[in-house]
Amino acid sequence: MIYKKNANFPYPVLTNDSKSYAESNFILDVALEENSTFYRLNYTYELDSPFLKKLLIEQRAQLIFIIQSRDNKYFRVDYSESYVDIPKSRLSLSKRTSIQLQIQSKEEISYADNEDLNDFYLNFRNDLQVSKHALLAYSNVVFFEGSTVKPFELxxxxxxxxxxxxxxxxxxxxxxxxxxxxxxxxxxxxxxxxxxxxxxxxxxxxxxxxxxxxxxxxxxxxxxxxxxxxxxxxxxxxxxxxxxxxxxxxxxxxxxxxxxxxxxxxxxxxxxxxxxxxxxxxx
Known part of the structure:
Protein backbone atom coordinates (compact mmCIF):
# COMPACT_ATOMS: atom_id res chain seq x y z
CA MET A 1 0.00 0.00 0.00
CA ILE A 2 1.00 3.65 -0.45
CA TYR A 3 1.33 5.81 2.66
CA LYS A 4 0.04 9.33 1.98
CA LYS A 5 -0.15 10.42 5.63
CA ASN A 6 1.95 9.78 8.71
CA ALA A 7 1.55 6.27 10.10
CA ASN A 8 2.57 4.93 13.50
CA PHE A 9 4.97 2.00 13.77
CA PRO A 10 6.35 0.22 16.86
CA TYR A 11 9.89 0.78 15.56
CA PRO A 12 11.73 3.62 13.73
CA VAL A 13 10.66 4.13 10.11
CA LEU A 14 12.33 6.77 7.95
CA THR A 15 9.93 9.16 6.22
CA ASN A 16 10.16 12.80 5.20
CA ASP A 17 8.05 13.75 8.23
CA SER A 18 9.45 11.23 10.71
CA LYS A 19 11.22 12.27 13.91
CA SER A 20 12.78 8.80 14.31
CA TYR A 21 15.87 9.74 12.30
CA ALA A 22 18.14 12.75 12.81
CA GLU A 23 18.14 13.35 9.02
CA SER A 24 15.02 11.97 7.36
CA ASN A 25 14.95 12.96 3.69
CA PHE A 26 13.63 10.28 1.35
CA ILE A 27 12.61 12.28 -1.72
CA LEU A 28 11.43 10.59 -4.92
CA ASP A 29 11.26 12.18 -8.37
CA VAL A 30 9.73 10.44 -11.41
CA ALA A 31 9.70 11.26 -15.13
CA LEU A 32 7.66 9.48 -17.78
CA GLU A 33 8.65 8.18 -21.22
CA GLU A 34 6.57 5.93 -23.44
CA ASN A 35 6.35 4.21 -26.78
CA SER A 36 3.59 2.19 -28.40
CA THR A 37 4.04 -0.83 -26.14
CA PHE A 38 5.29 0.27 -22.69
CA TYR A 39 5.72 3.09 -20.19
CA ARG A 40 9.18 3.84 -18.83
CA LEU A 41 9.17 5.50 -15.41
CA ASN A 42 12.59 7.04 -14.82
CA TYR A 43 13.15 7.72 -11.14
CA THR A 44 15.74 9.31 -8.88
CA TYR A 45 15.68 9.59 -5.12
CA GLU A 46 17.54 11.18 -2.23
CA LEU A 47 18.05 9.05 0.90
CA ASP A 48 19.81 10.60 3.89
CA SER A 49 20.42 7.44 5.93
CA PRO A 50 23.84 5.72 5.40
CA PHE A 51 22.52 2.80 7.48
CA LEU A 52 19.65 2.12 5.06
CA LYS A 53 21.88 2.68 2.02
CA LYS A 54 24.28 0.05 3.39
CA LEU A 55 21.42 -2.42 3.84
CA LEU A 56 20.40 -1.87 0.20
CA ILE A 57 23.95 -2.26 -1.12
CA GLU A 58 24.43 -5.46 0.90
CA GLN A 59 21.03 -6.69 -0.36
CA ARG A 60 19.73 -7.08 3.17
CA ALA A 61 16.93 -4.66 2.25
CA GLN A 62 14.90 -4.21 -0.92
CA LEU A 63 13.56 -1.18 -2.82
CA ILE A 64 9.86 -1.53 -3.69
CA PHE A 65 8.43 0.72 -6.44
CA ILE A 66 4.68 1.03 -5.87
CA ILE A 67 2.17 2.38 -8.40
CA GLN A 68 -1.45 3.06 -7.49
CA SER A 69 -3.80 3.80 -10.37
CA ARG A 70 -6.88 1.80 -11.29
CA ASP A 71 -5.29 -0.97 -9.27
CA ASN A 72 -2.09 -1.40 -7.23
CA LYS A 73 1.15 -2.74 -8.65
CA TYR A 74 4.56 -3.09 -7.08
CA PHE A 75 7.98 -3.85 -8.51
CA ARG A 76 11.11 -4.96 -6.69
CA VAL A 77 14.01 -2.88 -8.04
CA ASP A 78 17.75 -3.12 -7.49
CA TYR A 79 19.75 -0.41 -5.76
CA SER A 80 21.59 0.39 -9.02
CA GLU A 81 18.47 0.66 -11.21
CA SER A 82 16.94 3.96 -12.25
CA TYR A 83 13.81 3.08 -14.24
CA VAL A 84 10.87 0.69 -14.42
CA ASP A 85 9.41 -0.52 -17.73
CA ILE A 86 5.73 -1.49 -17.65
CA PRO A 87 3.77 -2.85 -20.62
CA LYS A 88 0.79 -0.65 -21.42
CA SER A 89 -1.42 -3.71 -21.21
CA ARG A 90 -0.59 -3.92 -17.48
CA LEU A 91 -1.00 -0.28 -16.49
CA SER A 92 -3.59 2.41 -17.18
CA LEU A 93 -2.58 6.05 -16.85
CA SER A 94 -5.98 7.31 -17.88
CA LYS A 95 -6.66 8.54 -14.35
CA ARG A 96 -4.64 9.98 -11.46
CA THR A 97 -1.71 7.76 -10.54
CA SER A 98 0.28 7.75 -7.28
CA ILE A 99 3.85 6.49 -7.06
CA GLN A 100 5.95 5.79 -3.96
CA LEU A 101 9.30 4.16 -3.23
CA GLN A 102 9.59 2.00 -0.12
CA ILE A 103 12.40 0.06 1.57
CA GLN A 104 11.62 -3.36 2.98
CA SER A 105 13.83 -5.73 4.99
CA LYS A 106 14.85 -9.03 3.35
CA GLU A 107 15.93 -10.59 6.65
CA GLU A 108 15.80 -9.86 10.36
CA ILE A 109 17.60 -6.53 10.91
CA SER A 110 19.31 -5.30 14.09
CA TYR A 111 19.47 -1.54 14.64
CA ALA A 112 22.48 -1.80 16.95
CA ASP A 113 24.74 -0.19 14.31
CA ASN A 114 22.22 2.42 13.18
CA GLU A 115 23.94 5.75 13.90
CA ASP A 116 21.25 7.68 11.99
CA LEU A 117 18.53 7.45 14.61
CA ASN A 118 17.52 10.39 16.76
CA ASP A 119 18.75 10.69 20.35
CA PHE A 120 15.69 8.97 21.79
CA TYR A 121 16.16 5.75 19.81
CA LEU A 122 19.97 5.81 20.10
CA ASN A 123 19.60 5.15 23.83
CA PHE A 124 18.16 1.67 23.26
CA ARG A 125 19.05 0.83 19.66
CA ASN A 126 20.79 -2.39 20.81
CA ASP A 127 17.35 -3.75 21.67
CA LEU A 128 15.78 -2.76 18.35
CA GLN A 129 15.26 -5.56 15.88
CA VAL A 130 12.81 -5.78 12.98
CA SER A 131 11.54 -8.88 11.26
CA LYS A 132 11.89 -10.01 7.65
CA HIS A 133 9.62 -8.07 5.21
CA ALA A 134 9.29 -5.14 7.64
CA LEU A 135 8.82 -1.63 6.22
CA LEU A 136 11.98 0.39 6.91
CA ALA A 137 11.27 3.63 4.99
CA TYR A 138 8.87 5.23 2.55
CA SER A 139 9.26 8.27 0.30
CA ASN A 140 6.98 11.15 -0.63
CA VAL A 141 4.17 10.35 -3.05
CA VAL A 142 4.56 11.49 -6.66
CA PHE A 143 1.23 12.17 -8.35
CA PHE A 144 0.78 11.81 -12.09
CA GLU A 145 -2.33 13.34 -13.62
CA GLY A 146 -3.04 11.02 -16.54
CA SER A 147 -5.28 13.50 -18.35
CA THR A 148 -2.58 16.14 -18.86
CA VAL A 149 -0.89 16.46 -22.22
CA LYS A 150 2.42 17.65 -20.73
CA PRO A 151 2.52 15.86 -17.35
CA PHE A 152 6.03 16.93 -16.29
CA GLU A 153 6.50 20.17 -18.24
CA LEU A 154 5.97 23.39 -16.31
Missing amino acids: FEKKVNPALTSDIKIELGTETIVIHYRDPEYQFISFPQSNTLNNPYIYTGLSRALHQFIINNSDDQETVDLETCDIPSSPLDFKLHQLMTKKMVTELTLDTIDEVIHKISDRIIDKYVSAMKGLANHGN
Whole structure:
Protein backbone atom coordinates (compact mmCIF):
# COMPACT_ATOMS: atom_id res chain seq x y z
CA MET A 1 0.00 0.00 0.00
CA ILE A 2 1.00 3.65 -0.45
CA TYR A 3 1.33 5.81 2.66
CA LYS A 4 0.04 9.33 1.98
CA LYS A 5 -0.15 10.42 5.63
CA ASN A 6 1.95 9.78 8.71
CA ALA A 7 1.55 6.27 10.10
CA ASN A 8 2.57 4.93 13.50
CA PHE A 9 4.97 2.00 13.77
CA PRO A 10 6.35 0.22 16.86
CA TYR A 11 9.89 0.78 15.56
CA PRO A 12 11.73 3.62 13.73
CA VAL A 13 10.66 4.13 10.11
CA LEU A 14 12.33 6.77 7.95
CA THR A 15 9.93 9.16 6.22
CA ASN A 16 10.16 12.80 5.20
CA ASP A 17 8.05 13.75 8.23
CA SER A 18 9.45 11.23 10.71
CA LYS A 19 11.22 12.27 13.91
CA SER A 20 12.78 8.80 14.31
CA TYR A 21 15.87 9.74 12.30
CA ALA A 22 18.14 12.75 12.81
CA GLU A 23 18.14 13.35 9.02
CA SER A 24 15.02 11.97 7.36
CA ASN A 25 14.95 12.96 3.69
CA PHE A 26 13.63 10.28 1.35
CA ILE A 27 12.61 12.28 -1.72
CA LEU A 28 11.43 10.59 -4.92
CA ASP A 29 11.26 12.18 -8.37
CA VAL A 30 9.73 10.44 -11.41
CA ALA A 31 9.70 11.26 -15.13
CA LEU A 32 7.66 9.48 -17.78
CA GLU A 33 8.65 8.18 -21.22
CA GLU A 34 6.57 5.93 -23.44
CA ASN A 35 6.35 4.21 -26.78
CA SER A 36 3.59 2.19 -28.40
CA THR A 37 4.04 -0.83 -26.14
CA PHE A 38 5.29 0.27 -22.69
CA TYR A 39 5.72 3.09 -20.19
CA ARG A 40 9.18 3.84 -18.83
CA LEU A 41 9.17 5.50 -15.41
CA ASN A 42 12.59 7.04 -14.82
CA TYR A 43 13.15 7.72 -11.14
CA THR A 44 15.74 9.31 -8.88
CA TYR A 45 15.68 9.59 -5.12
CA GLU A 46 17.54 11.18 -2.23
CA LEU A 47 18.05 9.05 0.90
CA ASP A 48 19.81 10.60 3.89
CA SER A 49 20.42 7.44 5.93
CA PRO A 50 23.84 5.72 5.40
CA PHE A 51 22.52 2.80 7.48
CA LEU A 52 19.65 2.12 5.06
CA LYS A 53 21.88 2.68 2.02
CA LYS A 54 24.28 0.05 3.39
CA LEU A 55 21.42 -2.42 3.84
CA LEU A 56 20.40 -1.87 0.20
CA ILE A 57 23.95 -2.26 -1.12
CA GLU A 58 24.43 -5.46 0.90
CA GLN A 59 21.03 -6.69 -0.36
CA ARG A 60 19.73 -7.08 3.17
CA ALA A 61 16.93 -4.66 2.25
CA GLN A 62 14.90 -4.21 -0.92
CA LEU A 63 13.56 -1.18 -2.82
CA ILE A 64 9.86 -1.53 -3.69
CA PHE A 65 8.43 0.72 -6.44
CA ILE A 66 4.68 1.03 -5.87
CA ILE A 67 2.17 2.38 -8.40
CA GLN A 68 -1.45 3.06 -7.49
CA SER A 69 -3.80 3.80 -10.37
CA ARG A 70 -6.88 1.80 -11.29
CA ASP A 71 -5.29 -0.97 -9.27
CA ASN A 72 -2.09 -1.40 -7.23
CA LYS A 73 1.15 -2.74 -8.65
CA TYR A 74 4.56 -3.09 -7.08
CA PHE A 75 7.98 -3.85 -8.51
CA ARG A 76 11.11 -4.96 -6.69
CA VAL A 77 14.01 -2.88 -8.04
CA ASP A 78 17.75 -3.12 -7.49
CA TYR A 79 19.75 -0.41 -5.76
CA SER A 80 21.59 0.39 -9.02
CA GLU A 81 18.47 0.66 -11.21
CA SER A 82 16.94 3.96 -12.25
CA TYR A 83 13.81 3.08 -14.24
CA VAL A 84 10.87 0.69 -14.42
CA ASP A 85 9.41 -0.52 -17.73
CA ILE A 86 5.73 -1.49 -17.65
CA PRO A 87 3.77 -2.85 -20.62
CA LYS A 88 0.79 -0.65 -21.42
CA SER A 89 -1.42 -3.71 -21.21
CA ARG A 90 -0.59 -3.92 -17.48
CA LEU A 91 -1.00 -0.28 -16.49
CA SER A 92 -3.59 2.41 -17.18
CA LEU A 93 -2.58 6.05 -16.85
CA SER A 94 -5.98 7.31 -17.88
CA LYS A 95 -6.66 8.54 -14.35
CA ARG A 96 -4.64 9.98 -11.46
CA THR A 97 -1.71 7.76 -10.54
CA SER A 98 0.28 7.75 -7.28
CA ILE A 99 3.85 6.49 -7.06
CA GLN A 100 5.95 5.79 -3.96
CA LEU A 101 9.30 4.16 -3.23
CA GLN A 102 9.59 2.00 -0.12
CA ILE A 103 12.40 0.06 1.57
CA GLN A 104 11.62 -3.36 2.98
CA SER A 105 13.83 -5.73 4.99
CA LYS A 106 14.85 -9.03 3.35
CA GLU A 107 15.93 -10.59 6.65
CA GLU A 108 15.80 -9.86 10.36
CA ILE A 109 17.60 -6.53 10.91
CA SER A 110 19.31 -5.30 14.09
CA TYR A 111 19.47 -1.54 14.64
CA ALA A 112 22.48 -1.80 16.95
CA ASP A 113 24.74 -0.19 14.31
CA ASN A 114 22.22 2.42 13.18
CA GLU A 115 23.94 5.75 13.90
CA ASP A 116 21.25 7.68 11.99
CA LEU A 117 18.53 7.45 14.61
CA ASN A 118 17.52 10.39 16.76
CA ASP A 119 18.75 10.69 20.35
CA PHE A 120 15.69 8.97 21.79
CA TYR A 121 16.16 5.75 19.81
CA LEU A 122 19.97 5.81 20.10
CA ASN A 123 19.60 5.15 23.83
CA PHE A 124 18.16 1.67 23.26
CA ARG A 125 19.05 0.83 19.66
CA ASN A 126 20.79 -2.39 20.81
CA ASP A 127 17.35 -3.75 21.67
CA LEU A 128 15.78 -2.76 18.35
CA GLN A 129 15.26 -5.56 15.88
CA VAL A 130 12.81 -5.78 12.98
CA SER A 131 11.54 -8.88 11.26
CA LYS A 132 11.89 -10.01 7.65
CA HIS A 133 9.62 -8.07 5.21
CA ALA A 134 9.29 -5.14 7.64
CA LEU A 135 8.82 -1.63 6.22
CA LEU A 136 11.98 0.39 6.91
CA ALA A 137 11.27 3.63 4.99
CA TYR A 138 8.87 5.23 2.55
CA SER A 139 9.26 8.27 0.30
CA ASN A 140 6.98 11.15 -0.63
CA VAL A 141 4.17 10.35 -3.05
CA VAL A 142 4.56 11.49 -6.66
CA PHE A 143 1.23 12.17 -8.35
CA PHE A 144 0.78 11.81 -12.09
CA GLU A 145 -2.33 13.34 -13.62
CA GLY A 146 -3.04 11.02 -16.54
CA SER A 147 -5.28 13.50 -18.35
CA THR A 148 -2.58 16.14 -18.86
CA VAL A 149 -0.89 16.46 -22.22
CA LYS A 150 2.42 17.65 -20.73
CA PRO A 151 2.52 15.86 -17.35
CA PHE A 152 6.03 16.93 -16.29
CA GLU A 153 6.50 20.17 -18.24
CA LEU A 154 5.97 23.39 -16.31
CA PHE A 155 7.18 26.06 -18.77
CA GLU A 156 6.74 26.72 -22.49
CA LYS A 157 8.48 29.33 -24.63
CA LYS A 158 6.86 30.92 -27.68
CA VAL A 159 7.82 33.71 -30.09
CA ASN A 160 5.14 36.21 -31.12
CA PRO A 161 6.36 39.21 -33.19
CA ALA A 162 2.90 40.80 -32.86
CA LEU A 163 3.29 41.36 -29.10
CA THR A 164 2.82 44.95 -27.96
CA SER A 165 5.33 44.29 -25.15
CA ASP A 166 8.77 42.70 -25.23
CA ILE A 167 7.82 39.79 -22.95
CA LYS A 168 4.45 38.40 -21.91
CA ILE A 169 3.86 35.83 -19.15
CA GLU A 170 0.69 33.77 -19.60
CA LEU A 171 -0.74 31.11 -17.27
CA GLY A 172 -1.99 28.35 -19.54
CA THR A 173 -4.12 25.35 -18.63
CA GLU A 174 -1.10 23.10 -18.03
CA THR A 175 1.98 25.32 -18.31
CA ILE A 176 3.41 28.77 -17.66
CA VAL A 177 3.96 30.26 -21.13
CA ILE A 178 6.68 32.86 -21.79
CA HIS A 179 6.00 34.79 -24.99
CA TYR A 180 8.92 36.68 -26.61
CA ARG A 181 8.45 39.43 -29.19
CA ASP A 182 11.96 38.79 -30.52
CA PRO A 183 13.71 35.37 -30.34
CA GLU A 184 16.92 37.22 -29.40
CA TYR A 185 15.32 37.96 -26.01
CA GLN A 186 15.88 34.27 -25.22
CA PHE A 187 19.69 34.75 -25.46
CA ILE A 188 19.76 31.88 -27.94
CA SER A 189 23.26 32.80 -29.14
CA PHE A 190 24.74 32.48 -25.64
CA PRO A 191 26.07 29.18 -24.26
CA GLN A 192 24.03 29.58 -21.03
CA SER A 193 20.84 30.78 -22.69
CA ASN A 194 18.54 28.77 -20.40
CA THR A 195 20.13 30.23 -17.26
CA LEU A 196 19.96 33.77 -18.66
CA ASN A 197 16.20 33.30 -18.96
CA ASN A 198 15.90 32.70 -15.21
CA PRO A 199 14.45 36.18 -14.42
CA TYR A 200 11.54 35.35 -16.75
CA ILE A 201 11.17 31.95 -15.06
CA TYR A 202 11.13 33.67 -11.65
CA THR A 203 8.42 36.08 -12.79
CA GLY A 204 6.36 33.22 -14.20
CA LEU A 205 6.63 31.21 -10.98
CA SER A 206 5.69 34.23 -8.88
CA ARG A 207 2.58 34.89 -10.96
CA ALA A 208 1.58 31.20 -11.00
CA LEU A 209 1.99 30.82 -7.22
CA HIS A 210 -0.07 33.94 -6.61
CA GLN A 211 -2.82 32.49 -8.79
CA PHE A 212 -2.43 29.15 -6.96
CA ILE A 213 -3.31 30.94 -3.71
CA ILE A 214 -6.36 32.58 -5.29
CA ASN A 215 -7.55 29.26 -6.72
CA ASN A 216 -6.95 27.09 -3.64
CA SER A 217 -7.40 29.32 -0.59
CA ASP A 218 -10.56 30.26 1.27
CA ASP A 219 -9.12 33.57 2.47
CA GLN A 220 -7.15 34.35 -0.74
CA GLU A 221 -3.98 34.64 1.36
CA THR A 222 -2.84 31.24 2.66
CA VAL A 223 -2.83 27.62 1.44
CA ASP A 224 -2.05 24.76 3.83
CA LEU A 225 -0.56 22.22 1.42
CA GLU A 226 -0.86 19.38 3.93
CA THR A 227 -4.65 19.67 4.27
CA CYS A 228 -5.88 21.31 1.06
CA ASP A 229 -7.60 19.26 -1.64
CA ILE A 230 -5.48 18.14 -4.60
CA PRO A 231 -6.02 20.89 -7.23
CA SER A 232 -8.14 20.03 -10.25
CA SER A 233 -6.30 22.52 -12.47
CA PRO A 234 -3.41 20.73 -14.27
CA LEU A 235 -1.02 23.67 -13.72
CA ASP A 236 -1.94 23.99 -10.03
CA PHE A 237 -1.61 20.22 -9.70
CA LYS A 238 1.99 20.36 -10.99
CA LEU A 239 2.84 23.25 -8.65
CA HIS A 240 1.29 21.38 -5.72
CA GLN A 241 3.34 18.29 -6.53
CA LEU A 242 6.53 20.32 -6.90
CA MET A 243 6.02 22.14 -3.60
CA THR A 244 5.17 19.04 -1.57
CA LYS A 245 8.14 17.17 -3.06
CA LYS A 246 10.37 20.02 -1.82
CA MET A 247 8.67 19.75 1.60
CA VAL A 248 6.87 23.09 1.41
CA THR A 249 3.92 22.84 3.82
CA GLU A 250 2.38 26.30 3.48
CA LEU A 251 2.13 28.97 0.78
CA THR A 252 1.14 32.56 1.61
CA LEU A 253 1.26 35.89 -0.18
CA ASP A 254 4.23 36.83 2.04
CA THR A 255 6.20 33.62 1.42
CA ILE A 256 6.00 33.34 -2.38
CA ASP A 257 9.66 34.37 -2.77
CA GLU A 258 10.77 31.90 -0.09
CA VAL A 259 8.85 29.11 -1.83
CA ILE A 260 10.40 29.97 -5.21
CA HIS A 261 13.82 29.70 -3.54
CA LYS A 262 12.95 26.21 -2.28
CA ILE A 263 11.45 24.82 -5.49
CA SER A 264 13.66 26.42 -8.15
CA ASP A 265 17.13 25.03 -7.37
CA ARG A 266 19.10 28.28 -6.82
CA ILE A 267 17.54 30.06 -9.79
CA ILE A 268 18.97 33.48 -8.90
CA ASP A 269 22.42 32.16 -7.89
CA LYS A 270 22.74 30.44 -11.25
CA TYR A 271 21.68 33.59 -13.10
CA VAL A 272 24.23 35.72 -11.20
CA SER A 273 26.98 33.14 -11.88
CA ALA A 274 26.14 33.18 -15.59
CA MET A 275 26.31 36.98 -15.67
CA LYS A 276 29.66 36.94 -13.86
CA GLY A 277 30.94 34.44 -16.40
CA LEU A 278 29.92 36.73 -19.26
CA ALA A 279 31.59 39.71 -17.57
CA ASN A 280 34.84 37.77 -17.01
CA HIS A 281 34.78 36.54 -20.60
CA GLY A 282 34.33 40.10 -21.82
CA ASN A 283 37.26 41.30 -19.77
